[in-house]
Amino acid sequence: MKKKLNIEGMHCASCASNVERSLKNVKGVKSVSVGIMTKKGFVEVEDNVKDEDLINAVKKVGYKVTGIENA
Amino acid sequence: MKEHNHEEPVEDYEIRMWKRKLIWGWALTIPIAILMLLMRVFNIEIFSETTTLIINLVLAFPVIFIIGWTTLNSGIKGFISFYFNMDSLISLGTIVAYFTGILSLFGLVQDYSGVAAMIMAFFITGKYVETLARGRASKEIKKLLEMGAKNARVLRNNIEIEIPISDVKLNEIMVVKPGEKIPTDGIVVKGESSVDESMVTGESIPTEKKINSNVIGATINQDGILYVKASKVGSDTFLAHIIQLLEETQSSKIPIQKLADQITSIFVPVILLITLFTFFNWWYFTDLNRAISTGVAVLVIACPCALGLATPTALMVGSGMGAKNGILIRKGEAIQTMKEVKIVVFDKTGTITKGKPEVREVFGEGLEIAASLEKLSEHPIAKSIVNYANLKKYKDVKNFKVLRGRGVEGTINGKKIVIGNSTLMKENKILLSKFEDALYKFENSGYTTMIIAENKKAIGAIGVADAVKDDSKEAIALLNKAGYKTVMITGDNERTAKAIAREVGISDVIANVLPEEKAMKVKELQLQGFVAFIGDGINDAPALKQANVGIAIGTGTDIAIEAGDIVLAKGSLVDVVKAINLSKATFSKIKQNLFWAFAYNTIAIPLAIGGVLHPVVAEIAMALSSITVVTNANLLRRKKI
Numbered sequence: 001m002k003k004k005l006n007i008e009g010m011h012c013a014s015c016a017s018n019v020e021r022s023l024k025n026v027k028g029v030k031s032v033s034v035g036i037m038t039k040k041g042f043v044e045v046e047d048n049v050k051d052e053d054l055i056n057a058v059k060k061v062g063y064k065v066t067g068i069e070n071a
Numbered sequence: 072m073k074e075h076n077h078e079e080p081v082e083d084y085e086i087r088m089w090k091r092k093l094i095w096g097w098a099l100t101i102p103i104a105i106l107m108l109l110m111r112v113f114n115i116e117i118f119s120e121t122t123t124l125i126i127n128l129v130l131a132f133p134v135i136f137i138i139g140w141t142t143l144n145s146g147i148k149g150f151i152s153f154y155f156n157m158d159s160l161i162s163l164g165t166i167v168a169y170f171t172g173i174l175s176l177f178g179l180v181q182d183y184s185g186v187a188a189m190i191m192a193f194f195i196t197g198k199y200v201e202t203l204a205r206g207r208a209s210k211e212i213k214k215l216l217e218m219g220a221k222n223a224r225v226l227r228n229n230i231e232i233e234i235p236i237s238d239v240k241l242n243e244i245m246v247v248k249p250g251e252k253i254p255t256d257g258i259v260v261k262g263e264s265s266v267d268e269s270m271v272t273g274e275s276i277p278t279e280k281k282i283n284s285n286v287i288g289a290t291i292n293q294d295g296i297l298y299v300k301a302s303k304v305g306s307d308t309f310l311a312h313i314i315q316l317l318e319e320t321q322s323s324k325i326p327i328q329k330l331a332d333q334i335t336s337i338f339v340p341v342i343l344l345i346t347l348f349t350f351f352n353w354w355y356f357t358d359l360n361r362a363i364s365t366g367v368a369v370l371v372i373a374c375p376c377a378l379g380l381a382t383p384t385a386l387m388v389g390s391g392m393g394a395k396n397g398i399l400i401r402k403g404e405a406i407q408t409m410k411e412v413k414i415v416v417f418d419k420t421g422t423i424t425k426g427k428p429e430v431r432e433v434f435g436e437g438l439e440i441a442a443s444l445e446k447l448s449e450h451p452i453a454k455s456i457v458n459y460a461n462l463k464k465y466k467d468v469k470n471f472k473v474l475r476g477r478g479v480e481g482t483i484n485g486k487k488i489v490i491g492n493s494t495l496m497k498e499n500k501i502l503l504s505k506f507e508d509a510l511y512k513f514e515n516s517g518y519t520t521m522i523i524a525e526n527k528k529a530i531g532a533i534g535v536a537d538a539v540k541d542d543s544k545e546a547i548a549l550l551n552k553a554g555y556k557t558v559m560i561t562g563d564n565e566r567t568a569k570a571i572a573r574e575v576g577i578s579d580v581i582a583n584v585l586p587e588e589k590a591m592k593v594k595e596l597q598l599q600g601f602v603a604f605i606g607d608g609i610n611d612a613p614a615l616k617q618a619n620v621g622i623a624i625g626t627g628t629d630i631a632i633e634a635g636d637i638v639l640a641k642g643s644l645v646d647v648v649k650a651i652n653l654s655k656a657t658f659s660k661i662k663q664n665l666f667w668a669f670a671y672n673t674i675a676i677p678l679a680i681g682g683v684l685h686p687v688v689a690e691i692a693m694a695l696s697s698i699t700v701v702t703n704a705n706l707l708r709r710k711k712i
Contacts, residue, residue: 011142011145011157013379013380014336014338014379018156021154022154035321038318040318062149062152
């Protein structure tokens with residue numbers, strides 16, 4: 001299953017790579033790609049991964065998910 | 072901080088935010104700069120040293136801690152979570168510099184609080200210019216987002232009413248007047264008109280639409296009134312798919328970026344260590360003041376930002392330019408792979424040719440039998456025979472069977488009928504001696520030949536030809552000239568295939584290939600070099616996947632197909648050439664950007680460590696590096712593809 005996350009607060013490339021790293025550490029996440037230009041993250045996850053887990057992973061490194069949808 | 076309205080593009084909001092910061096930042100910093108300039112350069116002291124110091128501290132405080140708060144906040148979070156970012160560096164740099172001002176009140180160190188404000192002001196300036204340039208880089212996707220119709224006129228209880236686009240339901244009839252946007256994807260149920268589809272497919276010539284034509288939402292109705300039944304709404308529409316696809320590509324990574332990413336991910340902690348080392352080194356060998364100044368310079372110059380922006384900005388501009396021309400890059404990786412491609416393989420039907428075969432010649436008998444049998448098949452060739460025969464009544468067929476890639480068989484009036492290519496005839500041990508001349512002639516004309524056999528005896532043959540697309544020849548000539556080996560792959564026999572290849576100027580032909588063998592043939596060609604395969608996204612999916620770069624030709628609304636690294640919205644093969652050129656141009660832009668970013672960091676950081684750069688100069692250089700990269704990416708637009 002693929003999810004699209006709108007992420008707020010990323011100012012630079014290292015922000016994007018931080019978010020990416022944090023999302024990758026969530027159990028059940030298969031692949032992550034966070035775009036600094038688009039301010040969006042595309043996450044391939046197992047079906048049992050909850051949206052909250054992803055939102056919290058982004059929050060943990062200091063950014064905010066403003067929207068999440070199935071892509 | 073105010074939450075921003077999600078309807079407006081992120082960049083617009085950011086641009087406004089940075090602009091506000093920019094104005095306030097400089098309003099407070101310019102007095103500091105003037106005082107500093109007068110004192111350092113002209114030796115004029117308007118105020119006493121302590122008063123100047125207090126003025127600096129008072130003016131610099133809001134610049135750093137209020138205007139710069141978003142940056143400090145993000146940077147400090149980085150320190151707390153150990154997920155450092157570039158804001159961490161600038162935060163540490165400005166905070167340390169500011170506190171030297173407080174310490175200097177007690178005569179402990181030299182005052183750098185004014186410098187801190189200037190660093191922040193330049194940082195904000197850089198961010199503002201960078202955001203502006205990023206806004207330009209994303210202008211195509213913004214255009215797509217704004218393109219959708221806002222309202223629709225629908226027929227409800229036979230009355231035309233205007234409703235917001237989000238209220239349109241599936242299968243509802245929409246009325247589209249000349250000059251209006253078609254609100255959403257649908258099928259024409261009444262009326263005739265031409266529709267300008269250039270904004271979504273890049274096709275500049277308006278397309279004629281009549282009953283049962285598919286129309287795409289956001290395209291513009293030209294001259295007639297169209298009644299359109301909505302077939303897709305909301306996130307299912309063609310436009311929504313393109314936007315989604317583009318956003319995904321622009322968020323994706325290209326292999327060449329990996330090194331830059333690895334560097335950015337360890338960059339900040341490494342710089343922090345280097346700063347500590349520099350600081351203590353200078354403190355030990357010179358004095359605390361120089362140590363602070365040098366340390367701050369290292370912190371602010373060492374921004375991995377240019378490195379991180381190098382690839383995504385160019386990818387954004389490149390993919391946006393593509394989208395405008397009906398070239399959709401689905402996998403960013405294709406941009407990098409494209410430059411290695413040596414062999415370009417085309418599927419014949421529907422790619423080089425129009426995919427609408429027509430019967431050109433009939434030899435012998437059996438047309439009626441053929442049409443009755445082919446009536447049961449979905450194959451385009453079968454349809455062409457049925458159309459050509461145009462029968463009023465069809466014969467009864469029993470035991471009908473499709474023999475994939477070869478033909479069909481069945482029983483009519485107790486007689487076993489086999490219709491298909493010569494391979495099928497050979498399999499059935501059917502002699503073709505009587506037909507040799509006719510077959511030879513058919514095949515040399517590039518006709519696909521279907522032989523009709525009744526009870527194991529050939530009775531007739533039908534020559535079917537699929538006209539070559541108008542610009543196939545031009546596209547292939549361009550590729551040949553650019554040094555690519557061009558190959559055509561087809562289920563046709565050798566002679567038919569060669570006749571078509573000759574017509575369009577393709578050098579190599581792989582004939583007699585069953586649909587499921589195409590991927591294998593691509594694999595064989597890959598022994599000679601990287602292969603780009605061009606075919607339709609439905610039948611050729613495995614071959615598209617096997618190829619190093621798969622280019623799927625879409626027609627109209629089936630663009631959402633999952634196959635292919637690049638999808639061409641129009642059927643034109645000239646777009647294959649454009650896609651190759653665009654990929655190469657984008658990739659070379661990425662390389663340039665990475666070069667500049669690396670060069671900047673490898674030169675500037677040692678200079679800062681060596682104490683040669685004043686912290687403010689370091690900050691200006693840092694801001695310029697990001698601006699250079701983003702601006703350079705925008706220059707890609709100048710390239711004609």
